[in-house]
Amino acid sequence: MNIISKIMPSLSGDIESPEALEHRYRQFSSSLTGILLALVLIPMFIISVLAHSQYKRMLEEEEVGRLLLNAEQAENTVELFVVKLRSIINFAGHEDRYDELLRPGVLHDLFLRLRNSFPDYTDIEVIGPDGHTAAWEGDYVSKGQSYIGQPWYDETLHKGFYISNIFTGFRGVPHFVVAVSRNLKGGGQWVMRVNIDGKTLQRYVDAVAATAVDDLFLVDEKEILQTTPEKYGERGKPSIFPRGGALSHRLAAEVERHRQAVGGEFLIDRQMVDGKAMLRVARPVVGTPWRLVMVKEDYRHGTKWINFRNHLFFYFACCGILAILIIISISRAITAYIRESDLKRKQFLREAENNDKLASIGRLAAGVAHEINNPLAIINQKAGLMEDYMEMTGDFEYKKELGGALSGIDESVERCKTITHRLLGFARHTDVTEEKIEINKMLEEVTSFVDREASYNQVEINFHFAEHLTPIVSDRGQLQQVFLNILNNAIYAIGKEGEINISTRQMDPDHVQVEIADTGCGMNKETLDRLFEPFYTTKPTGKGTGLGMSITYGIINKLGGRIKVASEEGKGTVFTFLLPVRHKEEGKEKTDV
């Protein structure tokens, strides 16, 4: 309420200054617009932001969950491949086959069989307990080489199984080594070593990478790429993803939940590559020196998120624009309504004030007129008596002049009488004789009285009559007086050349409207304010009594009608009369003079 009263324009302070009032209305309109906009847009904005962050969170969590799952599956696949390799070699290098394998042709047959199922086996080598090559098949192994002291050999002997990183070596072909050690019956260990083309691994990884991730590759402990990524980097070079990016606290919690549910060791973080946010998961492949790295563009680059954001923005913008348009028009309508009712109130106040003023002026005028009437009657009788005596007396000097002077007195008394009678007529109810009147016809009759004067002054009188106008019951003579007065004033206001438009309209079944508009000189504000005041006239002294309009006002009021004036200086004046079809007699005023 307080806010409303603060932004409401008040009529009391600025009533005299239309500009200030207009400013207040504008201010009110914009304040109202502001408040309504805030009421609508702020909740809308908050809901949008909430939806935005909620959806973002959902996508993030979903994304992390899926990526971790994908990584786990990919790791399992690669792990399975390694296990398979190992079991084949385990089978081929069976515990007690050492002697058999050294026999000519046996290793060759074995190698051919292996190649049938795995074409990427490049060569196979059997290493005796002395650390020297005992037998070999394939292109690259040179017989008699000693492996004693080499780290891979030591590790194979120590752990029973070895798998190397991918390396090019002296062959110029990327490959990796898988080796197993076996115990000899007579003591000591022999080793079976198989070289496998790096392409095998690449194929596996590529096949897995086809799932919904952006890139998948293997790295060794030093972050050197073991397979060629589809997009990010090259085999044999360091990975372009630095270790240890950050994850938001909320996501870290989600990851922790996942870690507990799935188990296993992994690392997940967010990385920026070429200005794109990427999510990376790294997971060691069990039983190998490799780590599997899975990379996916962050949800922000996904269609789901982009669509959602576009939709959100689109709907927000549409609703916002719609709300703004509606609110602006509502504010304007409310302001217009307030302005109009303020204007009506102002008009009503002015009218009431006018009525009051006229009533007191009327009482004063009636009092004065009455007081003047008595001495006027004496003057009249005295002059009459003098005339009587003169008629009875014979001729004398200056008789004629005296007669002239007396008739001058008579004329002046007559003039005074007209004024006092008019004044008294204005002040109180005079008799109303009611009869059925057809307004259109009556207006034509009245106009015929001023036709001659109008045509002399080149004033054109046009009628715009409504057909089927309900006849009104009113006082013909008084209405004629009113319209005649208005027409005379209009002709006077026009002077030379102009137009008078007389129109009638059925306002509702009970009221008829008559409008008389002229293209005359119009009235200024002062004249308009004092229009109905008795004795107020703009005509030169002696030309008008200043009573015409006040009598008009009195008559229309008495007949239960209303009169409205609109005037613009230099443009003309419009008188609008609203006449009741049937005049309801009010309680008669008692004469108070």
Place this chain on the structure above:
Amino acid sequence: MKILIIDDEVEFATTLCQRLKLRKFDVSEAHSGTEGLAALSASPPDVVLLDMKMPDMSGFDVLKVISRDLPQTRTIMLTGHGSGEAGKEGLALGAIDYLMKPVELKELLAKLKTLEK
């Protein structure tokens, strides 16, 4: 024809009286309601010219007495109100006509003439 003028405006009553006398009417005058009532009862006139507003009692009060006591006497009201309303009120109380001040003698004479018939 015997006429009585009752009006508190002495100058008016006297002048009108003089003018009517010049025209051979039997006219007398009274300058207040009470004086008028006394003159009425002394010798009832044919016609009374009665002012409506007088300080001691109003013309209507005098008219009521005339209507009640002197059915032969006819009353013409004189009104300074400039409207027919008060005159009509007089007619309702028994006056036969009314004239508005300032009275035109011609008009008065015309009315008297019709009464004579």
